[in-house]
Amino acid sequence: AQSVTQLDSHVSVSEGTPVLLRCNYSSSYSPSLFWYVQHPNKGLQLLLKYTSAATLVKGINGFEAEFKKSETSFHLTKPSAHMSDAAEYFCVVSDRGGKLIFGQGTELSVKP
Amino acid sequence: DAGVTQSPTHLIKTRGQQVTLRCSPISGHKSVSWYQQVLGQGPQFIFQYYEKEERGRGNFPDRFSARQFPNYSSELNVNALLLGDSALYLCASSQRAAATGPQETQYFGPGTRLLVL
Numbered sequence: 634a635q636s637v638t639q640l641d642s643h644v645s646v647s648e649g650t651p652v653l654l655r656c657n658y659s660s661s662y663s664p665s666l667f668w669y670v671q672h673p674n675k676g677l678q679l680l681l682k683y684t685s686a687a688t689l690v691k692g693i694n695g696f697e698a699e700f701k702k703s704e705t706s707f708h709l710t711k712p713s714a715h716m717s718d719a720a721e722y723f724c725v726v727s728d729r730g731g732k733l734i735f736g737q738g739t740e741l742s743v744k745p
Numbered sequence: 746d747a748g749v750t751q752s753p754t755h756l757i758k759t760r761g762q763q764v765t766l767r768c769s770p771i772s773g774h775k776s777v778s779w780y781q782q783v784l785g786q787g788p789q790f791i792f793q794y795y796e797k798e799e800r801g802r803g804n805f806p807d808r809f810s811a812r813q814f815p816n817y818s819s820e821l822n823v824n825a826l827l828l829g830d831s832a833l834y835l836c837a838s839s840q841r842a843a844a845t846g847p848q849e850t851q852y853f854g855p856g857t858r859l860l861v862l
Contacts, residue, residue: 669853676749676835677788677853723787730801731849733780733837735787 635660635726637707639736647744652711654739656724659705666707667725667733668698677723683707694718719743747772749838749854757860758826766821766857770838776800777819778851779811782833794819795841823859831861 640655658664668680681692688700698709707724724736750769758764770777776795780788793801794813808824817838823830837851 667850676855677837679850679852682850731776731778731793731839731851732790732801732803733778733788733851734790738787 635664635728635734637666637724637726637734637736639722639724639739641739642737643740643742645742645744646714648716649713652709652714652718652741654709654722654724654741656707656709656736657705658707658724658726660726662729665727666698666700667727668692668696668707668709669723669725669735671721671723671738673720680709680722714741714743716743716745749836749852751834751836751854751857753857754855755858755860757862759862760826760828762826762861763822763824764826764859766823766834766836766859768819768821768836768838768854770817770819770836771852774838774840774852775817776839776841776849777813777817778837778839779819779821780835780837781805782835782856783829784832788835791821826861828861831859833858 636659638657666683669677671677680696681690683690683700691697696711721738723738726734752767778793779791782788790803791805792811797813811821813819833856835856836854839849839851
């Protein structure tokens with residue numbers, strides 16, 4: 634069965650400093666992995682997705698994630714945080730039927 | 746182009762009542778999925794429909810049902826509401842059945858927030 638574990642429920646950074654949101658996955662086959670962001674009272678927006686084409690995936694708003702099979706990880710990073718990045722972030726794996734399986738979420742706070 | 750739209754945005758019901766939530770997919774998308782997001786948790790898969798047929802069902806009781814119409818819009822029905830059904834209900838659409846490729850991107854609507862009293 635597929636699953637994801639987000640290692641931090643809350644991350645706090647200062648504006649202009651790097652962001653690291655950690656995600657480990659479990660999959661019996663080559664997974665499809667996604668990061669979604671959810672701003673307060675809004676729906677989910679796709680940041681990026683991994684589909685085995687390249688291990689380093691670039692997304693929107695300066696975010697990127699690296700797929701590491703040996704570590705079963707898919708951590709999300711951004712070199713410099715902006716106040717508008719404050720939101721809830723979800724690491725997601727897709728099963729073969731296309732069902733999305735979400736992690737518990739990481740709340741990112743950005744301090745001025 | 747309009748994104749995924751859902752109605753209503755908010756809803757208050759009492760225990761035992763029934764509710765119908767509506768979703769219109771992005772134009773050209775033929776697959777719709779429903780997810781339930783309880784406060785403080787990640788979304789949980791409820792249903793997936795493609796070409797008006799159910800293609801997947803999550804671990805939810807039979808009180809939950811859905812259907813997809815010829816124009817690919819969808820309705821989610823919940824009968825005999827319980828307090829625990831209070832949640833944000835999200836609809837997502839994709840061009841093809843997600844089963845055609847797990848990497849098929851699903852685009853989410855803003856959700857319907859249901860409160861059961």
